[in-house]
Amino acid sequence: MMKTTVIDETEMSPELDQSIRDGLCVCFSPDVEVFSKTRTWHGSAPAWSVVMEMDGKVVAHVGIVDRKIRVGDRFLRVAGIQNVFVLPEERGKGLCDAVMDTAMVEAAKRRFDAGLLFCVPELEKVYARVGWKLMPKEDVVRIDDNGAEQKLPAKNIAMFFPLKVKKFPPGTIHLRGNDW
Numbered sequence: 001m002m003k004t005t006v007i008d009e010t011e012m013s014p015e016l017d018q019s020i021r022d023g024l025c026v027c028f029s030p031d032v033e034v035f036s037k038t039r040t041w042h043g044s045a046p047a048w049s050v051v052m053e054m055d056g057k058v059v060a061h062v063g064i065v066d067r068k069i070r071v072g073d074r075f076l077r078v079a080g081i082q083n084v085f086v087l088p089e090e091r092g093k094g095l096c097d098a099v100m101d102t103a104m105v106e107a108a109k110r111r112f113d114a115g116l117l118f119c120v121p122e123l124e125k126v127y128a129r130v131g132w133k134l135m136p137k138e139d140v141v142r143i144d145d146n147g148a149e150q151k152l153p154a155k156n157i158a159m160f161f162p163l164k165v166k167k168f169p170p171g172t173i174h175l176r177g178n179d180w
Contacts, residue, residue, distance in 0.1 A: 001054070004098060006106050008048045019058040020051065020083075027085035039063060041082055043145065044180035050099045050106070060086045060095040062103050065180040069116070072171025079107035079163075081117035082180040100130045108163050115161030118179055124157060132159040133168075140173045152179060 007016065017039065024035035039046060046063030053059065065080035081103065086095045104115055117127065124134055140152035152158065156179075160168045 002052055002059075002095075003054075004050065004052045004102055006048060006050055006102065009046055012049070016051065016058070019053075019056075020049065020061050023058050023061055023085050023087055024083055026087060028083075039083060041180055042142075042178035044080070044082065044178060046082060048106070050103045052095055052099055054090075059090045060099045062099045064103055064107065066112075067116075067175065067177065067180070069176055070174040071169045074169050074171075076113040076165060076169075077111075078114050078116040079103070079110075079112040079161075080180045081115060084117075096126060097130050100127065100132075104131070104161050104163070107161075112163050113165045114163050114168065117159050117161075118152060118156045119159065120155060121157050124159065127159050132161050134158075135160055135168055136170075138171065138173055140175065140179075142175045142179045143177055145178065 020039055021035050024039065025032045028035060044065050047066040049061060049063045051058050051061050062084045063082045065082055066077070067080050068075055068077050084096065084100070107115055115132070117132065119127065128134070135158040140158055141149050142152060144150045158173070
């Protein structure tokens with residue numbers, strides 16, 4: 001039986017943290033060195049996560065970063081989506097849709113302005129089917145691990161999920177930290 005839970009980072013048990021990291025290592029094998037130690041990506045830790053468990057094992061996950069970004073001269077509080085995975089043997093069952101839906105319902109309850117994620121173009125359809133919208137090619141500026149401003153890697157696209165903000169404002173997007 002599947003169980004879906006929203007967990008604040010302050011309530012994350014070491015056992016659940018390990019189960020999430022195990023799944024990340026399976027799904028993102030090139031990054032096993034990072035995920036074997038932490039769920040933090042580029043120095044950005046999730047504020048809360050949505051996990052789907054089956055028999056005590058995490059089979060699907062999404063972490064949510066709480067970040068105040070700047071778009072042009074406007075500030076937005078975004079629910080940044082990170083470390084989405086579904087174990088290979090569980091794919092094709094709608095689990096990604098379920099954890100993403102749960103994450104955005106929770107983000108609405110927490111009064112975020114919008115959701116924001118970065119992915120490769122091949123994943124656009126996965127997120128679009130649950131309401132995420134491709135953003136126009138605006139510059140996305142991040143601050144790398146050395147403190148330098150960099151553009152988001154060209155291989156990535158940005159998508160947003162409307163919450164309080166129904167249409168993402170135009171202008172350069174400054175993440176005010178590294179990407180997640």
